[in-house]
Amino acid sequence: xxxxxxxxxxxxxxxxxxxxxxxxxxxxxxxxxxxxxxxxxxxxxxxxxxxxxxxxxxxxxxxxxxxxxxxxxxxxxxxxxxxxxxxxxxxxxxxxxxxxxxxxxxxxxxxxxxxxxxxxxxxxxxxxxxxxxxxxxxxxxxxxxxxxxxxxxxxxxxxxxxxxxxxxxxxxxxxxxxxxxxxxxxxxxxxxxxxxxxxxxxxxxxxxxxxxxxxxxxxxxxxxxxxxxxxxxxxxxxxxxxxxxxxxxxxxxxxxxxxxxxxxxxxxxxxxxxxxxxxxxxxxxxxxxxxxxxxxxxxxxxxxxxxxxxxxxxxxxxxxxxxxxxxxxxxxxxxxxxxxxxxxxxxxxxxxxxxxxxxxxxxxxxxxxxxxxxxxxxxxxxxxxxxxxxxxxxxxxxxxxxxxxxxxxxxxxxxxxxxxxxxxxxxxxxxxxxxxxxxxxxxxxxxxxxxxxxxxxxxxxxxxxxxxxxxxxxxxxxxxxxxxxxxxxxxxxxxxxxxxxxxxxxxxxxxxxxxxxxxxxxxxxxxxxxxxxxxxxxxxxxxxxxxxxxxx
Numbered sequence: 030x031x032x033x034x035x036x037x038x039x040x041x042x043x044x045x046x047x048x049x050x051x052x053x054x055x056x057x058x059x060x061x062x063x064x065x066x067x068x069x070x071x072x073x074x075x076x077x078x079x080x081x082x083x084x085x086x087x088x089x090x091x092x093x094x095x096x097x098x099x100x101x102x103x104x105x106x107x108x109x110x111x112x113x114x115x116x117x118x119x120x121x122x123x124x125x126x127x128x129x130x131x132x133x134x135x136x137x138x139x140x141x142x143x144x145x146x147x148x149x150x151x152x153x154x155x156x157x158x159x160x161x162x163x164x165x166x167x168x169x170x171x172x173x174x175x176x177x178x179x180x181x182x183x184x185x186x187x188x189x190x191x192x193x194x195x196x197x198x199x200x201x202x203x204x205x206x207x208x209x210x211x212x213x214x215x216x217x218x219x220x221x222x223x224x225x226x227x228x229x230x231x232x233x234x235x236x237x238x239x240x241x242x243x244x245x246x247x248x249x250x251x252x253x254x255x256x257x258x259x260x261x262x263x264x265x266x267x268x269x270x271x272x273x274x275x276x277x278x279x280x281x282x283x284x285x286x287x288x289x290x291x292x293x294x295x296x297x298x299x300x301x302x303x304x305x306x307x308x309x310x311x312x313x314x315x316x317x318x319x320x321x322x323x324x325x326x327x328x329x330x331x332x333x334x335x336x337x338x339x340x341x342x343x344x345x346x347x348x349x350x351x352x353x354x355x356x357x358x359x360x361x362x363x364x365x366x367x368x369x370x371x372x373x374x375x376x377x378x379x380x381x382x383x384x385x386x387x388x389x390x391x392x393x394x395x396x397x398x399x400x401x402x403x404x405x406x407x408x409x410x411x412x413x414x415x416x417x418x419x420x421x422x423x424x425x426x427x428x429x430x431x432x433x434x435x436x437x438x439x440x441x442x443x444x445x446x447x448x449x450x451x452x453x454x455x456x457x458x459x460x461x462x463x464x465x466x467x468x469x470x471x472x473x474x475x476x477x478x479x480x481x482x483x484x485x486x487x488x489x490x491x492x493x494x495x496x497x498x499x500x501x502x503x504x505x506x507x508x509x510x511x512x513x514x515x516x517x518x519x520x521x522x523x524x525x526x527x528x529x530x531x532x533x534x535x536x537x538x539x540x541x542x543x544x545x546x547x548x549x550x551x552x553x554x555x556x557x558x559x560x561x562x563x564x565x566x567x568x569x570x571x572x573x574x575x576x577x578x579x580x581x
Contacts, residue, residue: 033203035163035194036061039127040069042170043098045208050074050089050457052082052450053100057141058191059129062100074457074486076450077478079106083113084450084476085457087124087184090117091245092434092458094211096174098125103191104142107149112444114153117184119442121242123177124184125170126150132192133161150186159188163196164203171206179212181326182245214246214343215325222350225296225321225338229259230360232294232319234368236281237261238306241268242299242325243344244433248272251348252298258355260362262372264288266300267438271430283426284375286313286574291371294319299344302333303441307579309334323347383426383571392540393505393565396420396495400427402544403493406552408463411435412455416448417469420495422577423570424467446475449492453479456488463491463552470496473524481531483557491551492559494524502566521563528559536560 033041039062043051050072055063063073076082079101086097101110107128117124128150131140150157156176160169166189173185229235243252249272256263256273262281263273273280281288289295289307293315300306301324307313309320310333322329322336323344330339340347362369386397396419407413409431415421416439430436437451452466468477473494483490498505503517525535534556536547544562551558 031200032197033200034061034197035166035189037065037069038163038166038203039170039189039194040065040071042167042205044069044071045205046170046174047095047208048098051098051100052076052085052089052454054079054082054102054106055100056102056106057129058194059100059102059127059189061194062127072457074453074482076453076482078476079109080112080446081450081453081476081479081482083110083124083126084116084447085454086126087113087117087120087122088437088451088454089458090123090182091120091437092455094245094247096123096125096177097454098127100127101129102142103128103130103146104144106142107144107146111149111153112446114150114184114186116440116442116444116447118153120440121181121183122245123182125173125177126184126186128186128188129194130159130188130190133190134192147186147188153184154186155183156185157188158186159190160193161190163193163198166193167203167205171209174209178209181329214346215341216346216350217340217342219350221338221340222347222354225340226351226354226358226360228294228319228321228338229261229296234291234293235261235296235362236288236292236294237263237296237298238266238300239263239269239272239298240266240300243272243348244269244299246299246325246344247433248299248345248348249433251345251352254352255348255355258352259360260364260369261296262288262362262369266305267425268436268440269300270425270436272433274431275429276431281372281376283379284372287375288372289313290315293317294321296321296323298323298348299325301329301441304578304580305441313575313579386571387427390541391565393563393568394539394541395565395568396423396570397427398541399495399538399544399562399564400424402541403465403467403548404428406545406548407465411463411465412437412459413465413467414438414448414452414455415467416445417472417495418501419570420467420469420472428467445472448472449476449479449482452490452492453482453486453488456483456490457486464489466490466492468492468494470494470498470518470522470524471500474518477524477527480528480533480557480559484528484531484533488557489555490557491548492528493562494559495562495564496522496524497564497566497568498522499566502568505566523561525559525561528557533557533559539563
């Protein structure tokens with residue numbers, strides 16, 4: 030009879046559960062797991078920092094619709110990944126974090142990198158477990174996957190002591206659970222569908238808000254049919270962009286503030302009325318706002334504003350029910366409806382106000398003109414990863430998404446540093462697609478050395494760093510002996526040289542023409558590249574009616 034050790038057993042169980050990629054940082058006691066994973070047909074991608082591995086694991090979960098896995102060492106290796114756990118928790122994305130830990134036989138004796146890892150993971154996880162024996166590994170991995178992908182998805186944590194990983198047993202003594210399949214997609218009672226449609230029909234100024242929950246559910250066809258059938262204006266959340274193409278005439282993203290302030294009813298489709306949507310409260314919304322709410326989690330219903338027609342179920346299934354109801358009882362908002370006409374007028378005014386910034390030849394460049402250059406060269410199926418306050422926020426206004434799950438950003442937690450891990454996962458999951466990682470210089474600083482991972486794995490990602498010398502913009506120069514302001518970095522840094530240090534291609538652009546040439550060269554090269562783009566430190570968003578964060 031053949032023996033199997035803990036490391037190979039973990040790898041074999043992951044493969045059984047449909048894991049094709051494993052992200053992590055190896056060391057004691059998990060190096061053997063990574064090696065075994067490679068021999069079992071799992072692609073191991075070693076990152077430079079554990080948080081990047083965690084961000085990559087959750088992004089590939091979201092993009093592929095199957096559990097992504099991150100592998101880290103004990104102690105500080107595991108704690109470095111807690112921010113990734115928190116980000117997956119906030120975004121409601123599945124992810125399995127596997128952490129090696131100290132030997133059980135040396136508990137309470139001061140073993141190497143001993144830490145309360147199970148307790149540390151609990152606040153951000155749907156399920157946490159520690160395999161105290163090797164024979165528990167198959168069942169615990171299956172249990173972790175089941176919890177992670179069921180209901181509202183989220184992260185899970187499995188702790189593997191070093192002596193469990195190193196132990197072995199006869200394979201004949203093992204029992205492997207079946208592969209955990211996607212859970213049944215819940216629909217809602219037909220009476221609830223009729224109530225929701227009746228509420229929408231009764232509204233004078235309805236607005237659909239489409240969130241990344243609809244993207245995760247794969248509900249794009251059903252949501253698009255609903256929008257087309259009703260001709261209802263819609264607003265995507267940042268990562269809900271592309272569920273219905275941004276270029277659709279019913280998109281009111283350009284008139285976001287006006288649409289939110291004046292809608293008398295909002296239909297949230299896999300979107301939460303959290304801080305990103307200003308809690309559904311005044312002054313960003315009407316006092317008498319009505320809400321129809323679709324979410325997979327019952328506890329989300331009415332979390333900020335009461336819902337008069339709750340729909341608790343899978344977005345794809347429920348939106349199919351909504352479309353079926355509309356086929357029996359058609360209803361549509363006419364093109365000459367005053368609400369649609371008012372929105373179109375506001376959209377046109379906002380778009381016209383942005384044109385001078387999009388066409389500006391000023392140097393140093395503002396944010397809008399280089400974004401316009403990028404927009405004009407990107408294919409419609411490109412994956413856009415972006416982070417960094419102004420860089421990220423303004424890019425939403427300029428860079429369009431035409432397909433779902435093609436935009437990844439700082440998300441619900443507003444996490445900076447996610448970009449490199451997200452971009453690596455995006456390119457691994459979509460080897461035939463164009464992937465750009467658009468970074469503010471501050472955001473790039475969190476995990477910028479992950480460009481080496483892309484070079485090593487020959488991932489043709491185009492990094493674009495918008496460099497304004499600091500957090501929110503720093504000085505372009507400092508007098509001799511002057512101290513740096515709290516938000517300032519070394520002026521005029523050349524981030525393209527970081528890429529060149531690892532063997533990738535670096536470009537530097539100070540004008541729109543130089544940027545266009547660098548973009549074309551990057552796209553044509555088929556290599557990992559980074560374009561350092563000089564941005565005027567004084568450049569800001571176009572004037573806004575409200576501050577970006579409205580809490581009351």
